[in-house]
Amino acid sequence: MGWDAFGLPAEQYAVQTGTHPSITTRANIETFRRQIQSLGFSYDWDREISTTHPAYVRWTQWIFALLYDTWFDEAQGKGRPISELPIPEGLNAAQKTAFINSRRLAYIDEMAVWWCSALGTVLANEEVIDGKSERGNHPCMRLPLRQWMLRITAYASRLLRDLEEVEWPDETKKQQREWIGESQGAEVDFQVEGSEDKIRVFTTRPDTLYGATFMVLAPEHSLVTRLTSKEQADAVHDYVLKTASKSELERSANKEKTGVALGSYAINPVNGQRIPIWISDYVLATYGTGAIMSVPGHDERDGEFARQFGLPIIQVVQAPEGFEGECFTGDGVAINSELINGLPTPEAKKTIIAHLESQGKGKGKTQYRLRDWIFSRQRYWGEPFPIIHRQDGTCELVPDAQLPVELPELEDFRPSGNPEPLLAKAREWLNTKDSSGKEALRETNTMPNWAGSCWYYLRFIDPRNNEQPWDAEREKYWMPVDLYVGGREHAVLHLLYARFWHKVLFDRGYVSTSEPFRKLFHQGMILGMAYEDAEKKLIPSDEVKETEGGFEHNGQPVKQVVAKMSKSLKNVVNPDDILKEFGADSLRMYEMFMGPLEITKPWNTKDVGGVARFLQRVWRLIIDEETGQVKPAGEKDAPELERALHRCIKKVGDDIERMAFNTAVSAMMIFLNEASAGGAPTLSQSQRERFVLTLAPFAPHLCEELWERLGHQQTLAYEPFPSYAEEMLTDDVIEVPVQVNGKLRARLQVSPEIDTAELEKMARQAVAEWLEGKETKKVVVIPKRMVNLVV
């Protein structure tokens, strides 16, 4: 069991209550541990770890240091130590440092984050709604801040390719592929008119270069200020400010195109055309180069923008005959494009790229949608970076022997009022010495919650090792993770970040597999019941009364719906209460019975009673409630139930393998129904034992008790799962449906060995009235399954 316990919620709670997050975190862990243990799960508690524990933080920092010490060798396609980085000759010391830093997998850059001046703090995306803070509804804006970044994009190609190696759900692989978003195209440089500046763009359609009639930069683009004319300065400034209050999500969701011309022009590299430069929020700074060439004739968004602002539209790809849309975005034959007229799109692309390369104006390029990972937070409750900033502006790692860098004690977790991270408030902690003994400052950012969860599966291998993060031999024995169970919400973030770290560790020789998780399974979320009034407003559960055949709130009927459990809706289910009322086995079994593991489904406490009743009936099958004694067993295996038991054992075993626990529980209920039906024979000792062993993985507490009462001194935990015999699975008589033209008309009771001709004959007799006076055109007989007569 591992506790991933850094993060925003713990910190916000500390702000609200003034209690140190380490105290609340410890208390929460105690509660969770007690609850989990009360359910009887078979976790190995000797391997318990917490991401917030200094002994764990130490190695999280160690991995960060490794990332800092690694560069990605494009030629070899792998990460290598900085000591092996070839450094160009003729650089001075500062240039050399800058060059090395520009290649590290961990580097510093300015990146935009939400800043709310009224609250005096940096906010998470989810804390900002429509450009306003969730708390207090204050205006917020995107502010560029110094951030630690991780160069995950260097691994984009391998993260994409290696998906083929893992047994993951197809939809998850698909999501990761889309997220990484590889696209082939070209980088093209546009010269700015009357200037040395060049605007570099990425395009997937270099063949449409002749149709580029304007350019659009992201409002945050570094050239914006320089390329703005005096006349446009105010309008541009206003627009940049306005954009800063929008999220990227809003920007790309907005259909209405907005923008401002900078008042400067660029030169189209293929035809020397002078084209205007605009800024618009539909171009994102974080994708490609943050600038595009606009081809309104063949790109939807560019087309909308051109029509909005009356910019020229040129057709450069022949649309197919009968095409009626305003904007043809498919492949075709190039037109109005001197160099490539008449060429189909793929050839046209190649030709243009070759031309640009020969002119030094562009080159073919593979672009990824994936962005480098912002790896720092301006918060308290996270891992400190093992970094010291020297007076000369360079930085160095805290020596390995001095790890972990522990968090300073802070009295006050409230925002500092400026974008500086909270740790800057810890003056004593902040001031330190660098390796040469000079005054220096510690890094004040902290790591995001992902850091700890990126490698915990490796620490489980060797959780108490004080010399190294894990022992190499043990790593070889355990890795890769056989089965990784986690929510779908992790599909592209956690699961991609962890794979990235793992690949760096692999390249640097610390792990033996290129992928961490062999097989992946997503469990569904358990939701609660909620109530919705006529205006679709959700009503807290404690204000709703159950009436005959419905529910009402203040006398008005309300609808029962499914919603996330939340304090505000008063529909949170506490496992302690369920345990008290129904017991651990009932709770476990209900969770398995309520539906397929992978789907989202609502909790319904009434249904727990059904499972509890099943377990009570199992008890009464074996124990006499009056006397409390074991009932006498049948002399021999009751033959009527032996087949049913074999079927049950097979079904439960198969269902466990495919993690279909709901149908496994159902199979055991069916067996119990058969074994306890009026007139059913008494189960033999062997049959009882086999049934108890089948049920034991689901209801271990009950089954251990029954096992002991059935005369065993040792736990059943190490008993093998019961076996079944193939020949016991079939019945002497099976039912075969007979259809006429696909409609069910009769059912036959036949032997499973009946031959096809005989079966057809019987079928014809059974549905004679439907065949009368009609010609049989076709007969479909599927042995043991069905007969269909087509007339």
Next chain:
RNA sequence: GCGGGAGUGGCGGAAUGGUAGACGCACGGGACUUAAAAUCCCGGGAUCGCAAGAUCGUGCGGGUUCGAGUCCCGCCUUCCGUACCA
């Protein structure tokens, strides 16, 4: 907006392209009980019918097939993710 899923009785759900609704909850009826709880038995998709049975039925509209909840195309609704919640 973009990416990925999901839609079956009153509810949770079951069903290798082959009898739709297993199993359970809730509900109705009955047995036991002075009564209730607990327990046990029976019933149940909709419509028509005393019944036997017939017709319709897996979000909507098409298609493939002897046969579609299941496969294909187009919609609708809804959930998840969208990079600082984790």
